[in-house]
Amino acid sequence: MPERSMAKARDRRDYERTASIISGALTVVGTSDLAMRGFTAAVRKTAKSQQQQMIADWLKNYTAPGQPGNAFFKNIRRLHPNVRRRFVAGMMANFFMRDPEYTKALLKERDITSPTTILISPSMRCNLRCVGCYAAEYDSEDDLSEEMVESIIDQGEEIGTRVYTMLGGEPFVWRPLLDIIERHPQSVFLVFTNATMINDRVADRILELGNVCPTISIEGGRESTDARRGEGTYDRIMAAMDRLRERGIMFAFSATATSQNIDEITSEPFADLMVEKGAFYGWYFSYMPVGREPDLSLMPTADQRNQLRKGVMHIRNTRPLLVADFWGDGTLTGGCLSGGRKYIHINNKGDVEPCIFAHFATDNIKDKPLIDCLCSDFFRDLRRMEPFGKNLLRPCPIIDHPAVMKKVVERNNAYPTHEGAETLINELQPGLHTYAASVRDVLNPVWQNEMPWAHKWLDADGDYQRRKQRGRDADVAPDEAGEPASEEVGALN
Ligand code: SF4
Numbered sequence: 001m002p003e004r005s006m007a008k009a010r011d012r013r014d015y016e017r018t019a020s021i022i023s024g025a026l027t028v029v030g031t032s033d034l035a036m037r038g039f040t041a042a043v044r045k046t047a048k049s050q051q052q053q054m055i056a057d058w059l060k061n062y063t064a065p066g067q068p069g070n071a072f073f074k075n076i077r078r079l080h081p082n083v084r085r086r087f088v089a090g091m092m093a094n095f096f097m098r099d100p101e102y103t104k105a106l107l108k109e110r111d112i113t114s115p116t117t118i119l120i121s122p123s124m125r126c127n128l129r130c131v132g133c134y135a136a137e138y139d140s141e142d143d144l145s146e147e148m149v150e151s152i153i154d155q156g157e158e159i160g161t162r163v164y165t166m167l168g169g170e171p172f173v174w175r176p177l178l179d180i181i182e183r184h185p186q187s188v189f190l191v192f193t194n195a196t197m198i199n200d201r202v203a204d205r206i207l208e209l210g211n212v213c214p215t216i217s218i219e220g221g222r223e224s225t226d227a228r229r230g231e232g233t234y235d236r237i238m239a240a241m242d243r244l245r246e247r248g249i250m251f252a253f254s255a256t257a258t259s260q261n262i263d264e265i266t267s268e269p270f271a272d273l274m275v276e277k278g279a280f281y282g283w284y285f286s287y288m289p290v291g292r293e294p295d296l297s298l299m300p301t302a303d304q305r306n307q308l309r310k311g312v313m314h315i316r317n318t319r320p321l322l323v324a325d326f327w328g329d330g331t332l333t334g335g336c337l338s339g340g341r342k343y344i345h346i347n348n349k350g351d352v353e354p355c356i357f358a359h360f361a362t363d364n365i366k367d368k369p370l371i372d373c374l375c376s377d378f379f380r381d382l383r384r385m386e387p388f389g390k391n392l393l394r395p396c397p398i399i400d401h402p403a404v405m406k407k408v409v410e411r412n413n414a415y416p417t418h419e420g421a422e423t424l425i426n427e428l429q430p431g432l433h434t435y436a437a438s439v440r441d442v443l444n445p446v447w448q449n450e451m452p453w454a455h456k457w458l459d460a461d462g463d464y465q466r467r468k469q470r471g472r473d474a475d476v477a478p479d480e481a482g483e484p485a486s487e488e489v490g491a492l493n
Contacts (some may be wrong), residue, residue, distance in 0.1 A: 120346050
């Protein structure tokens with residue numbers, strides 16, 4: 001039996017056992033401060049690497065009496081046991097407790113690691129008609145088939161990926177969604193949704209499955225949400241959140257930051273509303289100039305990027321709400337996740353894209369096994385250069401180092417996956433370079449002077465230190481950004 005199959009069988013066995021132990025521990029942890037102290041002491045004791053010790057120290061402070069994490073863990077007890085076991089414990093088991101032999105075997109056989117998550121957009125259809133969105137132009141013939149999505153998840157599980165992020169369009173419009181999730185009980189599913197299709201029947205089914213976490217898109221308050229998504233949408237979102245909370249289902253929110261709304265989506269009233277409604281965590285994404293009518297003026301400015309970073313940190317430090325800024329928290333992940341380093345996106349046509357925001361591909365999942373798509377020259381080229389610069393507050397090859405995405409796309413002959421996608425590497429380049437320079441001027445001093453913990457964190461990250469030596473730093477050698485590493489690379493760092 002090949003090493004990978006043996007590791008896989010052991011991984012599956014261990015998963016059930018680990019999830020069950022974690023689930024049991026989670027029910028006890030929230031019962032008292034004493035139990036919480038015991039839990040953090042146990043985590044500290046098992047922490048081996050320097051980074052694990054830093055996490056353990058953070059957890060101890062985060063969960064101390066009066067701190068937001070204390071309430072966060074107590075709230076976990078509110079969740080339905082099925083959700084606690086299948087989603088929360090399943091997520092922790094999949095993220096933190098995976099058999100290292102499994103990864104080693106995959107590395108040895110194909111020189112890749114399995115993505116932490118695979119993003120799939122099975123359909124671009126949607127039941128809403130939001131401003132600036134073209135979902136109305138799609139019909140069911142444009143969808144991925146049920147068999148294809150099933151095959152992607154089977155292939156992903158085969159290489160150890162157990163977290164799937166379902167996007168769209170509106171994922172609940174795609175009818176087989178919950179049936180497929182039911183057939184994959186050892187994986188967990190984050191479903192990014194407008195929430196308007198989460199009625200009592202859907203909420204009951206989500207509860208029964210347990211391994212689903214709806215992540216609900218919201219634009220801030222009623223006025224902003226209804227202005228973009230249509231009259232009455234805000235009330236439908238609130239009603240869906242109530243249904244989920246009353247059943248003990250874990251859910252999150254997702255907000256897109258633009259140059260117009262940072263104050264609103266990072267405000268204390270908005271954070272308090274999300275806590276009151278029962279959200280456990282939230283994602284902040286910044287508007288990206290992609291899609292059919294990209295608009296650079298909607299991107300948060302350099303100062304607003306910093307404001308968003310601080311706002312997210314403030315919420316995390318003061319509310320039982322684990323929020324993350326997809327760019328500003330790039331340090332925690334060691335930089336960009338794209339190209340299969342941590343994730344990939346498969347669109348409704350089957351194109352395998354390096355990132356949800358990079359609409360280029362060289363492979364289609366209908367023509368090639370997933371593992372071969374992950375090994376493509378296009379993805380290897382991107383992975384070999386991550387991180388693209390040393391300041392991980394500016395991690396992105398699309399907006400922070402625009403020359404990188406352009407060069408990688410061009411030299412691998414990647415095709416645009418929809419009409420107009422190529423503007424990103426053509427017409428928009430001058431504007432993106434101006435934007436990237438302004439972000440550099442604001443965020444470089446922040447990186448150097450205000451984030452001592454980030455440097456300590458990265459010094460302890462062996463993988464990051466190795467990767468840092470391989471690629472050309474787009475700041476140090478802007479004209480060569482995107483070129484493959486060579487022996488002179490050391491001189492650039
Ligand atoms: S390409 Fe940009 S948006 Fe995509 S994962 Fe990397 S940093 Fe994030």
